[in-house]
Amino acid sequence: MTMTTGFDAGPPMQRRNLHDDLVERLRDMIIAGTLAPGTRVHEGQVGAALGVSRTPLREALKFLASEGLISLQPGRGAVVRALTRRDVEGMLDVLVVLEDLGARLACRLATAADVVRIRALHDAMMAFYAAGDRLEYYKLNQAIHTGIVALSDNACLVETHAGIQMRLKRIRFIGNEQQAKWDGAVAEHVEMIAALEARDEERLAAIMRLHLNRTWDRVRDVV
Known part of the structure; x- marks a missing residue:
C-alpha cells in the first residue's frame, strides 16, 4: 500500500x-x-x-x-538546524580566510594530475549548469571548493573547512535560486579554474575571496 x-x-x-x-x-x-x-x-x-x-x-x-x-x-x-544571519556571515568570513590560504597552497603544491581532476569536476558541473540541474550542479560546485582546499596538503585546514562548508550547504544552495545570481557564480568558477591551471595563486585567492563575499550578497536577503 x-x-x-x-x-x-x-x-x-x-x-x-x-x-x-x-x-x-x-x-x-x-x-x-x-x-x-x-x-x-x-x-x-x-x-x-x-x-x-x-x-x-x-x-x-x-x-x-x-x-x-x-x-x-x-x-x-x-x-x-536553522542558522541566523550572524551565523552565516561569521562562517563565510572564516571561509574567506580558509579558501584564500587553500588557493595559495594549491597553486604551489598541486600536481598536473590534481589540476586535471579539478578541471574534470568543473566540466561536469558546467554540464549540469547547462541542463539547469541546480542540485547536481551544487554538489560538484562544493566538491571543487573542497578539492582545491584539499590540494593544500594541510589536514587542519581541510578539516576546519569541511566542517564549516557542511553547515552552510543549504545557505549556499539558495544563493543560486535566481538565474542572474547563478550565472554570476558560474562565471566566478570559470575564473577559478583558469587561475588554478595557470598556477596563479594571487589571482586564484582573489577570485575565491570575491566569490565568497558575493555569496553573502546572494543570500543575505533570504537568511
Whole structure:
C-alpha cells in the first residue's frame, strides 16, 4: 500500500548501502529545502516516504547531527538546524580566510594530475549548469571548493573547512535560486579554474575571496 506523505521525497530507498544512501538523500532534502530549516523531522512520515524503518533513519539523523545539519532536541527529536544571519556571515568570513590560504597552497603544491581532476569536476558541473540541474550542479560546485582546499596538503585546514562548508550547504544552495545570481557564480568558477591551471595563486585567492563575499550578497536577503 502506498502512503501519502505530503511532500515529494523522490523514489523509495534501495537496500544496497542503505546508510550512505539514506544520509545522502536526507542531506539533499535539507539542501533543497524539502526538509526546511527549523522543522522537526517526522520519523514515521519521512521513513514511509523513503521506504525505510525508524532504526536506519535514526542512525542517519545522528550522522547528519554530527555534520551540523540536524539538531537532536529533547522532547522534539530531530530538527533541521536553522542558522541566523550572524551565523552565516561569521562562517563565510572564516571561509574567506580558509579558501584564500587553500588557493595559495594549491597553486604551489598541486600536481598536473590534481589540476586535471579539478578541471574534470568543473566540466561536469558546467554540464549540469547547462541542463539547469541546480542540485547536481551544487554538489560538484562544493566538491571543487573542497578539492582545491584539499590540494593544500594541510589536514587542519581541510578539516576546519569541511566542517564549516557542511553547515552552510543549504545557505549556499539558495544563493543560486535566481538565474542572474547563478550565472554570476558560474562565471566566478570559470575564473577559478583558469587561475588554478595557470598556477596563479594571487589571482586564484582573489577570485575565491570575491566569490565568497558575493555569496553573502546572494543570500543575505533570504537568511
